[in-house]
Amino acid sequence: MVPLPSSAIAPAAAADSIVIDARNVTLALGQPPARVEILRGVDLQVRAGETVALLGPSGSGKSSLMAVLAGLERPSGGTVAVAGEAFERLDEDRLARARRGRIGLVLQAFHLLPTMTALENVAVPLELAGVRDAFARAEAELGAVGLGHRLGHYPAQLSGGEQQRVAIARALAPRPILLFADEPTGNLDGRTGAAIMDLLFNRHRATGATLFIITHDPGLAARCGRIIEFADGAIISDRAAA
Numbered sequence: 001m002v003p004l005p006s007s008a009i010a011p012a013a014a015a016d017s018i019v020i021d022a023r024n025v026t027l028a029l030g031q032p033p034a035r036v037e038i039l040r041g042v043d044l045q046v047r048a049g050e051t052v053a054l055l056g057p058s059g060s061g062k063s064s065l066m067a068v069l070a071g072l073e074r075p076s077g078g079t080v081a082v083a084g085e086a087f088e089r090l091d092e093d094r095l096a097r098a099r100r101g102r103i104g105l106v107l108q109a110f111h112l113l114p115t116m117t118a119l120e121n122v123a124v125p126l127e128l129a130g131v132r133d134a135f136a137r138a139e140a141e142l143g144a145v146g147l148g149h150r151l152g153h154y155p156a157q158l159s160g161g162e163q164q165r166v167a168i169a170r171a172l173a174p175r176p177i178l179l180f181a182d183e184p185t186g187n188l189d190g191r192t193g194a195a196i197m198d199l200l201f202n203r204h205r206a207t208g209a210t211l212f213i214i215t216h217d218p219g220l221a222a223r224c225g226r227i228i229e230f231a232d233g234a235i236i237s238d239r240a241a242a
C-alpha cells in the first residue's frame with residue numbers, strides 16, 4: 001500500500017473555533033407509509049475543547065444525530081460542517097477523507113476486529129490513514145489507556161473494559177479534534193464504566209479533543225461542561241452543567 005502523506009491527518013482545531021456547526025438538520029428515513037421523521041430541525045454549534053453530553057429518551061434520535069454529525073449519515077435537510085468542512089459539498093470519498101483523522105468514534109459495542117491483536121486494531125487504521133509510525137504510535141496510545149501489557153492479545157482474550165480501552169485508543173490514535181462516544185459504558189459494569197469514563201476525560205484533557213457523549217447517565221452528563229437534552233428529534237434544552 002502506498003502511504004498517504006501525513007498531512008492526511010488533520011491538525012487540531014484552533015481553540016475557540018467552532019468544531020460542529022449544524023443548521024436546521026432534518027432526517028427522515030424509510031418509505032411512506034413507514035417513513036419516520038427522526039430529526040426535526042436541529043441547530044447546534046460546539047466549540048473546540050467542549051465536553052457535551054446528549055441526554056434523551058430511547059428512540060428520541062440521539063444516535064441518528066451523532067451519525068449525521070459524524071458524517072456517517074447524510075441528513076435529509078440542513079447543513080453540517082465539522083471544523084469548517086461542509087459535509088454536503090463532499091462526495092463519499094472526500095467525506096471519508098474529511099472524517100478520517102478528524103473524527104473518532106467510540107460505540108457501546110466495541111467493534112474490534114477479532115482476528116487482529118489489540119496493537120493491530122489500533123495500528124492498522126493508522127497505517128491506512130498514511131501514518132508512518134503507526135505501530136509506535138499505536139503502542140504509545142495503548143500504553144496511555146493502561147494496556148501496554150496487552151498489545152498481543154486478541155479481543156476474545158480481553159475483558160469488556162479492556163476492549164473498550166482498545167476502542168478508545170483506536171479512536172484517539174489519529175488525534176481527532178472531535179470524539180463521539182455513544183453510550184460507551186453501556187456494556188460495562190458500574191465500576192468498569194466509571195473507570196472508562198475517567199479515562200475518556202483524562203484523554204480529553206491530554207489531547208484537547210472535543211468530547212460529545214450520548215448517555216442515559218445523569219451523573220456522567222454532570223461531568224460534562226454542557227448538557228443537551230433531546231426529545232422527539234429536537235433539542236429541548238441546552239445548558240452549561242451546574
Ligand SMILES: Nc1ncnc2c1ncn2[C@@H]1O[C@H](COP(=O)(O)OP(=O)(O)OP(=O)(O)O)[C@@H](O)[C@H]1O
Pocket residue numbers: 029030036038056057058059060061062063064065
Ligand atoms: N434506518 C432506519 N429506518 C427507519 N427508522 C429508523 C432507522 N434508524 C433509526 N430509526 C428510528 O429512528 C428513531 C431514533 O433512533 P435512534 O437510534 O437515533 O434513537 P436513540 O435516541 O439513539 O435511542 P437509544 O437511546 O435507544 O439508542 C427510532 O424510532 C428508530 O426506530
